[in-house]
């Protein structure tokens with residue numbers, strides 16, 4: 001297996017795309033380092049090999065820290081924590097979804113867009129990381145004291161982003177994205193663009209909007225998100241500010257007017273699920289295809305008589 005190499009996006013900050021999600025490495029070879037997020041399930045050996053190539057054989061992080069616990073960010077966490085014998089850190093409000101106590105609020109496929117369409121087919125997997133899980137407490141990042149974590153909910157209840165003030169590097173997680181996953185062309189080409197977080201998985205649009213506005217005030221020089229290629233354009237701070245100003249919830253969607261309510265135990269209550277016309281439309285289309293095929297079969301049979 002060839003090892004995918006980590007790309008440096010700022011001093012002592014490495015980026016590794018694993019499938020369609022990103023993981024980040026904070027720290028330099030020969031000193032302490034931290035892994036931010038861990039991709040989908042099944043990516044542990046890829047991440048492990050990339051880390052060994054960068055930090056040296058036998059090297060291990062101080063901790064694995066999660067922006068949040070959804071499966072595309074926490075999927076390989078436990079496997080890596082076992083390999084390295086380290087702890088996993090997440091925000092208090094994220095813990096019920098990482099201990100098997102509660103599933104995340106369900107995705108909203110009615111919100112519109114490419115990812116929302118695909119969300120209909122994504123399984124609602126959950127993980128129990130209890131054996132290794134710790135709560136993020138002080139605002140310092142464990143193992144990386146010159147970084148802080150910032151509460152940035154909306155996509156999930158206990159979502160956090162990470163920031164280094166000295167050179168204004170922001171690892172935003174899924175507070176926003178640098179690829180437009182609402183558009184099929186954005187998904188297919190991966191074109192860099194400041195974009196909304198994965199929309200069908202936003203469970204509180206007001207909080208998501210407030211989080212983007214809050215992060216924009218940091219005026220970052222470098223931004224690495226959970227999805228999309230990191231950005232470091234010279235006008236990035238201005239563009240993020242404009243993006244935050246324009247950030248709007250979609251017109252319709254389950255969590256647009258009312259958020260999912262959660263607490264330390266997980267889901268408290270959910271807005272009712274709107275009618276999703278797509279399964280009916282798909283069933284109707286399949287029915288019509290079936291009719292057409294059936295008619296063709298009958299024609300063929302009649303011709304043969």
Ligand SMILES: [Zn+2]
Nearest residue numbers: 072174198226
């Ligand atoms: Zn994600």
